[in-house]
Amino acid sequence: MSSLLRLVMNEQQKIYARLRTWIMLAILVLSVISLGALLKFVINAGIGHVLTFMDMAVSLSSLVFIFTIILAGDIVASEFSWGTIKLLLIRPASRSKILLSKYIAVLLFLIVQLILVLVFSYFTGLLLFGVSGPLNPGFSVGELLGSYGLETLQIVMAATMAFMISTVFRSSSLAIGISIFLMFTATTIVAAMARLNYTWVKYVLFANTDLTPYFSGGKPIVPGMTLGFSVTMLVVYWILFYAISWLIFTRRDVAGA
Secondary structure, three states: OHHHHHHHHHHHHHHHOOHHHHHHHHHHHHHHHHHHHHHHHHOOOOOOOHHHHHHHHHHHHHHHHHHHHHHHHHOOHHHHHOOOHHHHHOOOOOHHHHHHHHHHHHHHHHHHHHHHHHHHHHHHHHHHOOOOOOOOOOOOHHHHHHHHHHHHHHHHHHHHHHHHHHHHHOOHHHHHHHHHHHHHHHHHHHHHHHHOOOHHHHHOHHHOOOOHHHHHOOOOOOOOOOHHHHHHHHHHHHHHHHHHHHHHHHHOOOOOO
């Protein structure tokens, strides 16, 4: 376990040693502040409570999605493109631990981003909107955290897919491009297929990533789908993605890398 911890810490050092990382985090913070200023001074949205603003700031999860995908799609492929994979593999740690440390580093970066959004949306909302106004009926802190949790689940699945593509094809541009493309198109395509009564579409990953309808009283994308079914499909896809990553990474010959 200590060797895995050292590997994770090493990955964290590499991530935060890059200017790109700090630019992404700065964009995220500025986006939260800009959203608050826009709602307060431009749109005049009538927000009267910091928690209302924090709930609206969940929309910035799309940025968290993109930044996490960029890291997940690059963290393995870059080792091959830079030629540092050989130096990484001569360490006493097994390939399985090296791969796991990279995946954990991606998840930690995701958590850091979400914490930044939560913290800065709280202080921005507190400064601009205060706590004196009314909240929407039925709104609670638990509901707010639940929204972040559901968004996190979608990002984790997409990041795991990008991580797999990065590992299999050793191409960060391919992993990032495919993942972001699917972000904007997959849900629409799946919904269209469902309307054409293709019931098999319920087995597609992107038919199950959004669990919101099960908690908001909405209808699933395919009639008859249940929360248990969607969670099961997500687990199956997660195992599949990581298993493929593990098989390829642990068996690949890097002599010519």
